[in-house]
Amino acid sequence: MAPKKNAGSKDDAKLKVANSVNVRHIMCEKQSKALQAIEKLRAGEKFNVVASELSEDKAxxxxxxxxxxxQQMIGPFAEVAFQLQPSTTDKPVYNDPPLKTKFGMSLTHVADSVLILKGYHVHAHSCYLSLADSIDHNGGRKKDLT
Incomplete structure (x- = not known):
């Protein structure tokens, strides 16, 4: 972990944070088509394959x-995207039920997310992997995380 610069200074109050997500979605005009997409995802199909087949946007x-x-997304879509945990397209975490927007019914998948603090980039997916690698699955830690 990088040391905090100017700890306790007025600069701390000005700390700028920007979150970004690498996002995919399946957009369907009709709810029935969005539910068909959910059935395919539950059956194990990859998110990007289902999107290519059924999405009416970015297919x-x-x-x-x-x-x-x-800030680049519409309100409800942003709320969903920033609540989802990053996952892979072959085992996607997505919103169910589909989100109703002015553009149609949306299923959202986040591949990765990043938190930017004063020039430091922290990739959420990488953090999960690092933490998983540090845990002994017999109940203890393999190594010190600090």
Whole structure:
């Protein structure tokens, strides 16, 4: 962990934070089509494959919207995207039920997220992997995380 600069100074109050997520979605005009997408995902199909097949927006890119900040998204979509845990397309974590927006019914998947603090980048997916690697699955820690 990088040392905190100017600990206790007025700069701490000005600490700027920006969150970004690498997000995909499946957008369908009709709820029945969104529910069909959920059935396929539950059956084990990859999120990007289902998006290519059923999404009515960004389908050619497997539903990828790329890296987005909260300010780049519409309110309800941003709320969903920033609540989801990052996951892979073959075992996606997504919102169920679909989110109703002015554009249609949306299923959202977050591949990765990043937290930026004064130039430090912290990738959430990497942190989860680092923590998982440090835990002995017989109940103890393998190594010190500090």
């Amino acid at each position: 050619k890119a497997g539903g990828s919207l790329g890296w987005q900040t909260r």
